[in-house]
Amino acid sequence: MxxxxxxxxxxxxxxxxxxxxxxxxxxxxxxxxxxxxxxxxxxxxxxxxxxxxxxxxxxxxxxxxxxxxxxxxxxxxxxxxxxxxxxxxxxxxxxxxxxxxxxxxxxxxxxxxxxxxxxxxxxxxxxxxxxxxxxxxxFWPIEAQSFSLKSPQSFLNLFQPVGGLYGPDPMEAMRAIEEELQFSTQAILNVCVTLNEFPLIRYYNPSHPPLGPLQPPKDAVKSQTAAANMYQGSARMARLCGSNNDSGIPGAGPEGPAVGEHFTKKLAFRVQAAIDQYVRDNEPKIESSRPRSVLFITDRSMDTVAPFLHEFSYQAMCNDLLPIQDGSRYHYTFYTSDGEREEKEAILSDEDNVWTGIRHLHIAEAIDKLTKDFKQHAGEQGAFADPNSSLNDMRDMLASLPHMQEMKEKLSLHLTMAQDCMNRFEKSKLPAQAMVEQNCATRLTPEGQKPKTLVEEMVPLLDDRSVSNMDKVRIIALYIMYCDGVPDEDRKRLFQHARLGRYEMEAVDNLVHLGTQVVKDPSSSGWDVFFKKGKRKQQPGENEFELSRYQPLVKLMVEDHFAGKLEQVTYPYVRDAPPETATGGLSLPVQTSALARVGLGGAASSANSSASAGGAGRTQPSSLRSAKPTWHQKARGGSNVGVERLENRQRVLLFVAGGMTYSEMRSAYQISERLGKDVYIGSSHTFTPESFVDVLKHFGKAGARDAASRGGGGGGASKLSKPLNDRSAIRTASLQHGAYPTGQGNGEHHTGYASPISPVDQSTYDRSxxxxxxxxxxxxxxxx
Structure with a gap:
């Protein structure tokens, strides 16, 4: 359920x-x-x-x-x-x-x-x-289990390098970080209050230094002093970041957003302080029958692979290949009952039962379901029973049916979208591209072996003029991440093969600002050296297709958590780790940490991973290939592990600061089904591969914020016009670029008041x- x-x-x-x-x-x-x-x-x-x-x-x-x-x-x-x-x-x-x-x-x-x-x-x-x-x-509920803050500029605030001709100066960047912390904290609080959940909090704490404006400067003492002085004379900052911290939580108090700490850590502690304050002020009734929820706070840098991949689940594929606006609006041709051709805008939402029934299915499964639905509504007789009918044939037949107009329109829409996706898949080099991408992302071939011919498969695609530069950027980025960085000479060679423009090359180079190594020591030069690595492999899992093997790391993170395998150095709790029963300890058939296998499990988990990766005790997977097309499915494994009554099921909240992907949204539904949990995922906005590459192109350049607000699958909310001196609890239009926080609640009234995002005239105000x-x-x- x-x-x-x-x-x-x-x-x-x-x-x-x-x-x-x-x-x-x-x-x-x-x-x-x-x-x-x-x-x-x-x-x-x-x-x-x-x-x-x-x-x-x-x-x-x-x-x-x-x-x-x-x-x-x-x-x-x-x-x-x-x-x-x-x-x-x-x-x-x-x-x-x-x-x-x-x-x-x-x-x-x-x-x-x-x-x-x-x-x-x-x-x-x-x-x-x-x-x-x-x-x-x-806040904006974009799907049943997904929410958005409609704040695409958050990615730039978190990761854009400071300085340069068009980049923000350090003071401006730190103000944006503080705004981001307040904004995200309030939004997450809103979601928690709406769901009546007061969760345990875990956050992503990577081994690399903090990124963006929070990166430790060369002169740390001088920079931190400047950051502290930034808030002097500001009643707003004094109240929120300085003078009234009695929470006992580091990061919620007088130091403000000091450099040298990861944004995810700062946000996690801020959220804990906000929840504590809300509980003190409102004393909400907490459901005792439901296990305590868990909130995971990560950011886009945790998984830089997912945004580049060609996905073949229906929703992700449509948003990647078709001109869908904001993830929900699609213009298409519709045939009326009179056979007349009309242009129409469709809204892809939870009100469309056809859409919700297939959006997370692989495109092959989605087409099968559409075909069955067509036969069910069109009848099994006459021309409608022809098993060889194409998607276009079925769409045309729908126009002649005299009944069920609404269902006809929905089926016609999705038959059109599915056909357009398959046309692009079949008429392009997409199958070959996707195989290279999956081999890079998982570090394995479909047979579970090292990809020993990766360069031979990749270079012809880079030389091919029929492959778009956008797709070449995606291939090169994934290859460089597979190699954990390449020598500068090899990086330039890849760019030359692909004939990339300046901004396209910089999109790849700018991955360094997300903690990814792009260039490494030239002493390691040579193509073959990269295939000798044995770390960070994703072993084949259940319910996979050859071109859909990669699992988003947020999915592996949650699975490891409930398997008791999620290492606490990389994913610490804000407060002491609870007993196993408090986390809803669920025994999954997992022998080692999935994240440890891809290099995110920390020292303890890595040891376990190394033991299993050495060959002893690890069963090599059998061939995943089949005689069917390259996206054909393997045999399914079990599902619905740990299913409980809906009203008693534990909830899991995932927040990805800086943007999420459609594959990560899909993962929330998959985890819910597999673990029997209620999983909700949210972020500042949703990235498509094109919008992700586009914003990387413009790092540190004029128009970067405009690029961030385009094509983000959830950007573009309306701005609120306010006087310059209005610092009320809404994000300022100057920073939001069409986005601002959202939240929900149980309607607590003013027996106590939660701290606002941006108090008004607080310099002489006494709460009591x-x-x-x-x-x-x-x-x-x-x-x-």
Missing amino acids: PPKSLVTTLRDRYLNTIRSVQPPSRWKVLVVDSFTKELLNSVLKMYDILQENVAQVDNIELSRAPQSTLEACYLLTPTSQNVDRIIRDLAPSEPGRQPTYAAGHIFFVDSLSDALVHKLTSSPAEPKLRQLIELYTN NTRCKVQNTRRASPRI
């Missing part, structure tokens, strides 16, 4: 919020701003809202006619502008102006700063306030002096 959908959770949360407003007149007005309107539209239709006795929906940013007999349900972002607008609505200061609404039920999608709470509850509008509740719903004075705002808010 699948985990509870984040989309459904948010949908129910918003509907229950609207339903909680029960005015005497029955009818009410829903008041939103531009951003919360987008949040609502992501999970609700206007029809759903109007069904809840909503007479009309108003935008608080626009002039509105008074509705003095109706009460208003405000669903807003927590900004000082919106607080001022609420006060003007309910208690206008202009002589002779009537109140816009009879009363106000106030719901903010994120935590409201204490200063704004005080401003609102001590204003002339106070007698007309009926509820004042923080919802913690300020402000408490909500409106007694009827204490009414319990609806829970999901």
Whole structure:
């Protein structure tokens, strides 16, 4: 049974919020701003809202006619502008102006700063306030088990080198890191509160030095002093990063985002402090029947292989090969029941049952399922029973069917998309490219042997003018990572074979900023030396295709955790490791750490891995090849390990700072099915291979942020216009480039207030002096 959908959770949360407003007149007005309107539209239709006795929906940013007999349900972002607008609505200061609404039920999608709470509850509008509740719903549920912050610039903030002609200066870069820490902390808190989870936290702690602005400078003392002085005179930074740390958690206190520590560690400790503060303030009811959840905080540098690979699961392949915008909008040709050809934009979402049924299937399995669905809905007789019908034939036949218009459109859409993907697969060198990519990524051939002819297979592809430069960049990057760096002479030789442009070469070179070795000592030169390595191999697993053997490292990380094999040096807990029962200790049929086999298990696990990799006790895999096409499937293994009742299943939260891939999103569903856990994954945004290469091209150059916001599969959220001096709990438009935090919650009201992202006017504010004075705002808010 699948985990509870984040989309459904948010949908129910918003509907229950609207339903909680029960005015005497029955009818009410829903008041939103531009951003919360987008949040609502992501999970609700206007029809759903109007069904809840909503007479009309108003935008608080626009002039509105008074509705003095109706009460208003405000669903807003927590900004000082919106607080001022609420006060003007309910208690206008202009002589002779009537109140816009009879009363106000106030719901903010994120935590409201204490200063704004005080401003609102001590204003002339106070007698007309009926509820004042923080919802913690300020994030984007892009799928049932995936969420996004719609913040593609996060990748640059974390990894872009400091300095240079267009790069940020050190002070600006450190401010961006602090903003990123606050932003990500609040977003993760929102997700945890929404799910009513207060998890154990583990984070990725790599052996390489910190990256980006956090990289230790040559003059560490001078740089750290400058970073500390950066916050002097800032009440906002003093409150959040300096003066009020009583959490006892390193990294949450006065030092701020000091250089020399990994971002993942800083974020993990910040999240722990935020959760502790929330629990102290709100004392939420925690489900005792469900094992305590686990939150893993990683970043893009943990797995630099996954973003380059050609994936052949349906969703990942479509987003790689087809012009899909933001991972959800696709323009295609549709045939009506009259046989007329029309252009249409399709929305790929959880509302499309055909899409959800095949998006994580291999393209071969997806086509099989589409064919079966077509036969089921078209009938098994006449022309529809022809077993030799192509995807195009089936799509054309659908146009002649007189019934089931909605299903016809969905099947036609996905038959078109699948056919387009297969056309590109069959008419290009994609099979050969993908084999080289998989051999590099896994360090093994499909037969489980070292890839001894890798150069001979790769160089013709680099010389081939029919292979795009984008694909050549992907091949070279994967080969260099396979080799753990190549001599500079060999790197230049690869670039010459591929005839890459300057920016394309720099995309490969810039992998160094993600902790990848690109160039190594020339004494190691020579092609054959690279094949003598025996480390970092991914052994064949279950349910694989020859061109889909690589497993994202986040998947291996979670599997190792529940097998008790995840090494604590590389993946430490924020707090002491719990007993095995607290982590939901599940015995998996794994003899050694999967991550140790790919070089991320740390010393202890590496020892185990070395013992098994030496040949003793390790069974060499049999041939994975078959007589069927190169993407044909091996025999399946078991699944549904450790399945429990849905309401009692342990939850796992994965956060990948700096961008996730569609293969990692798919992994969340696969882990859920295999381990019987509820697994949710989120990130700043979603990378396609093209968008990943594109942003690497522009590191340290003009237009880098524009490149980051293009094609990121989840970027491009609307900006919120705010005054320059407005430091309310929303990310500033200047840094977000169309993105900002999102979160959710159990609707805790103001018996205590969680620390906001960016408090307003905090220099003289004392938390103990402000408490909500409106007694009827204490009414319990609806829970999901």
